Amino acid sequence: MTNILFIILALAAVGLFIFYGFFYEVSISGATYNQTYAGLSIGAAIIFSGLFYASRVNREKSRSKYVI
Numbered sequence: 001m002t003n004i005l006f007i008i009l010a011l012a013a014v015g016l017f018i019f020y021g022f023f024y025e026v027s028i029s030g031a032t033y034n035q036t037y038a039g040l041s042i043g044a045a046i047i048f049s050g051l052f053y054a055s056r057v058n059r060e061k062s063r064s065k066y067v068i
Helices: 002-023 033-065
Strands: none
Touching: 002 033
């Protein structure tokens, strides 16, 4: 169940990165907060993808221990 949560959060973060990086137009001239949001979003996507991968690797290792 947590794998599904991690992959959904990673995809949402990638979606926010795409939105803020390419489609969002800043209303205040000279403001760069959209770049900051895009950077934070890609960072969150990397973290959630890493958590997803780590949970899959740990699950495979734990199953292989108890094989009779």
